[in-house]
Amino acid sequence: MRRHRGALTGVVVLTVGGLGIGFLLVLGAMIASLPDQPSSGCDTQQAGVVLPAGAAEVGGLTSMQLANAGAVIAEGRRRNLPARAVVIALAVASQESGFKNYANDGAGGDLSIDQLGIEQSLELPHEAVGTDHGSIGVFQQQWPWWGTMGDLMNPSTSAGKFYDALLQVPGWQGLPLTVAAQKVQRSAYPDAYADDERLAQQLLGAPGAATAVNVSSTVVSRSSCIESVDHGTVAFPLPRGTSFRDNRNWGGQGAHWARMHTGTDLSVACGTPVLAATSGRVIVRTDQSWSGRWLVQVSTGIGQLTTWYAHMRAVTVVPGDTVAAGQKIGEVGSEGNSTGCHLHFEVHPEGGSIYQDSVDPTSWLRENVGRDSGRDSGGVVAADWASDPEAFTVATFNVLGDSHTSPAGNKPWMSSGRARMPGVVRLLEKYGVDVVGLQEFQGPQYRAFRSQAGGTYDVWSPPGDTENAIAWRRQRWSLVRSGAFSIPYFDGHPRRMPVLRLRDRATGRESFFVNVHNPADTRRFPRQGRWRDMAVAREGALVRRLTRSTGLPLFLTGDMNDRLKVFCQLAGHASMRASNGGTRGQSCNPPKRAGIDWVFTAGGSDFSDHTVDNSRAVKSISDHPFVVARARTR
DSSP: OOOOOOOBOOOOOBOSSSOOHHHHHHHHHHHTTSOSSOTTOOOEEEEEEEEETTGGGGGGOOHHHHHHHHHHHHHHHHTTOOHHHHHHHHHHHHHHHSSOOEEEOSTTSOOOGGGTTGGGGGGSOOSEEEOSTTEETTTTEETTTTSOHHHHTSHHHHHHHHHHHHHTSTTGGGSOHHHHHHHHHOOSOGGGGGGGHHHHHHHHTOTTSOOEEEEEEEEEOSTTOOOSOOTTBBOOSSOTTOOOEEOOOTTOOSTTSSSOOOSEEEEOOTTOEEEOSSOEEEEEEOOOGGGOSOEEEEESSTTSOEEEEESOSEESOOTTOEEOTTOEEEEOBOOSSOSSSEEEEEEETTOOOTTTSOBOHHHHHHHHBTSBOSOOOTTOOOGGGTTOTTOEEEEEEEOOOGGGGSTTSSOTTSOOHHHHHHHHHHHHHHHTOSEEEEESOOHHHHHHHHHHHTTTEEEEOOTTOOSSEEEEETTTEEEEEEEEEEEEOGGGOEEEEEEEEEEETTTOOEEEEEEEEOOOOOSSSOOOHHHHHHHHHHHHHHHHHHHHHHOOOEEEEEEOSOSSHHHHHHHHHSOOEETTOOEESSSEEOOTTOOSEEEEEESSEEEEEEEEEOOHHHHTTOSSOEEEEEEEEO
16 A cells, blocks of 8 residues: 555546536536536526535545545445544555556556456546555455456445445444554555544544534526427537538647547637537546547447537536437537637447547547438337436356367467456446356356456356356346256257346335347357257247246347347247337337347337447457347336
8 A cells, every 4th residue: 555646637527427526516516617507498496415524624625535435424324424434544545546446457566367457447447546566446346356447446336345345344433444444455554544534524524623514506407408309310419500620630640649639620600609510418528538528428228329529618418318419418628738719529330449449530420410320220229318327237248168279279369368358347347247048158268257346246057057047246236046947058958147136225026037048050059940849949938938927028139149049939939028119019110230149128128339349358258249138127
């Protein structure tokens, strides 16, 4: 442990989930610069948060540091923990990071083999960069042993992990703060926590500190801000008739940009309204100093088209808003790395980070304005509830068994299953997956996954056979019951597949999850069609039995080794729906561009945001794509 000297790279990112003290503190500063009368005619509402009186002066902390401290306090209060526990947590966070959310660039030369890839943390919201082993986040917890990268860099979730560990320390309530903290952190400098205790008590408002006061902020109402605009049509990001100059400088090089200019600059008068080019969900980032006080992104779905808007002097939306194409989201400014009034506009077709998948916005606007944004619903529910806290993310992934990449396997040039497992964990983090069906999940991969993600995900497979498993996020789901059923595999030999009944901690609702791998036609095992049909028939029968007897929703994931027929079989005989659409009436119409990896549901449930990730990163892990969708139950 040490005081970190990494360079600051920004401030707190406003995320949709868990809107608590940290969100409201930064939001208050953001809203303060909004016009007194929003031109969109939106209604306003009041939101408040309680902090100790004079908190802004405590320890000279900035608003972003107070936001992270507030997240630690809020998590402790949510768990109804004693004030002593929260004081210990605050003191640790103060000493470890100074209440800054640290990424890690992996350049310290002190990583274990399991920590290779820690530099991926730079793509997550952060405020500073360090190099100390695999330490990340506000508590400087070691990845991957403390949990997934996404969880450790979420101040609320990482605080929860600290509290979980603290409560396991026998007699922690009576121990000196330095001793209790050391039992959790195992620091090389345990006495260093002592001088942070007073600050922690002041932040919490413990006995002897100032009393609590209410701090309120005006928040733009979400319900009345969306105008009547065709949600599928692309709009130009400036109002019609506006005089502007497109600098056409996407891909430009120069001292202003680390690698290249990833957008185009539309030069126009400051104060000009900025319009959303597409419909979607609003993300507001405040960790990108180049863009000014905030960077607004409008996302059409996880891993899907996202447009970026930078250098604005004011914004008229808040994180989590659903906006329509053509709706005002802010005003042109000259904030951040800017030399004059203009809108910096970027387009990321796959929702990637700044240098991953940007395309020329000038060409994109020319080709798409006035046209549908390309989100073919195919019968799938629209994504206007993608940020619904009751929704969850379900995925399926054939991870390519370890035996395939052994020297005797059919892909010996690829890394071993164990070496590929950190990439699997990163995919789950990237998409925020809550439940995933895993196929070809062989022993070395199963053990590596348990080691690297066991703090965040639990996993179950039929005893003695890990190859087909289901993993679920512990914080979101609790296991009610586990079991297995058999299907005919190669040449009809039976193989057990997992069936779980999980309870959603957020809603209290229960659902079944089934994961399968049906036999393929291979050189060693040709002509497996009859066994594949029989497997699908058994899967359909199981779905009908479980949904009819319990009335609960059911989700079926798997490598079906069939692109079309399986849809008609399951949609027709088990009334299942696929995450990528398709219809089954008098005739069967499978979804467009179907693959062999599927996510189905039956019962009271819906899908949204079906995504197939077949990027270079995925191809380095498996010969199958990563398929993910948003879901919710009724």
